[in-house]
Amino acid sequence: MSVMDHTRPYVASLTREPFLFYEMRTTARLLSEGADEKEAIAADNLFQYPTEKSVIRMAKACVQRLYAMGDNDLVKAIAAQPVEVAKQICLYALMMQNRLVWEFMVTVIGEKYRLKDQSFGKIDLNAYFMRLQEQDDTVASWSDKTITKQKQVLAKILVETEYLDDVRADHLNPVYLHPILENAIRSHGELMVLPAFNCFS
Numbered sequence: 001m002s003v004m005d006h007t008r009p010y011v012a013s014l015t016r017e018p019f020l021f022y023e024m025r026t027t028a029r030l031l032s033e034g035a036d037e038k039e040a041i042a043a044d045n046l047f048q049y050p051t052e053k054s055v056i057r058m059a060k061a062c063v064q065r066l067y068a069m070g071d072n073d074l075v076k077a078i079a080a081q082p083v084e085v086a087k088q089i090c091l092y093a094l095m096m097q098n099r100l101v102w103e104f105m106v107t108v109i110g111e112k113y114r115l116k117d118q119s120f121g122k123i124d125l126n127a128y129f130m131r132l133q134e135q136d137d138t139v140a141s142w143s144d145k146t147i148t149k150q151k152q153v154l155a156k157i158l159v160e161t162e163y164l165d166d167v168r169a170d171h172l173n174p175v176y177l178h179p180i181l182e183n184a185i186r187s188h189g190e191l192m193v194l195p196a197f198n199c200f201s
Contacts, residue, residue, distance in 0.1 A: 010100050010138050015149040017061040019157045023047050024090045027062035028078035037063050065090075068097035071188070077180050084162070085178045088197070091161045092181055095193065102193075104128055104154060109163065109172070110195030118171040120164065125151040174198060 026047060030040045040046075041059040049055045066075050069092065078086045078093070095102040108128050112120065129147050132139040142150075158164040163172055177197035185193055194200065 008099050010132065010136055011098065012142055012146050012150065013061070014098065014100065014153045015146060017058065018153045019090065019094065019160050020058060020062060021087055021090055021160060023058050024062050024065065024093065025078055025086060027059060028066055028075050028086075031063075031066060032076045032079040037067075065093040065097045069093050069184075070096075071184050074181070074184050081178075081180065085180060087161050088175075088178055089181050091157065092185070092193070094157070095196070100132075100150070101154070101157070103132075105196035106193060109158075110193075110197075112172055113198040114195050114200065118174075120158075120172045121170050122151070125154060 023046070027040050030043055030046075031037075035043070040063055041056055043059070046055055046059055049058065066078070069075070069089075074089050074093070078089050080086075081089070091105075095105055108124055112118070112124075129139070129151065133142075133147075134140075139147075152167075155164065155167045158172075159167055159169075161175075163175055165173065175198045177194070177199040181197070182194075182199060185191070
């Protein structure tokens, strides 16, 4: 079982390691078939990337995310469940591994659903990063270029997981939390994350 560590530093790794659904699914399949962490990372050009270095970096990122969930059943679900279920669990894995994504999904997206406010736009991303820059020295030190890229990646993640129809969309779609993930979240006691998935029951 894994619990999100809210004291961990904010990292800008999203710019290099975005949602990575295909890579996450591939890595999850290897781990589900019994490969260990080292074997998964060293698998022969796992993602058909041009350089071995980039393959290893992405494989490490995927393994970290999968392990961050602390739940083998969820790793197996990413490997075997239909795409929309697997993508939702990949989002949860990314949230568990990346404090920036966790807080964005809980404090911005979850709060929108809680208030039944479906509006969404650049203003929401801008406000989130402005708040972080005021509160945290690490984020305050990031360049404008890094922050712009982070916003772009977050918006793309919302599109990939069907929260938004496209990056120019001005409203959030109602999302449905798949039971396999909901049960895992509840059993881990991570109830504060449920609103990020439009779940309030």
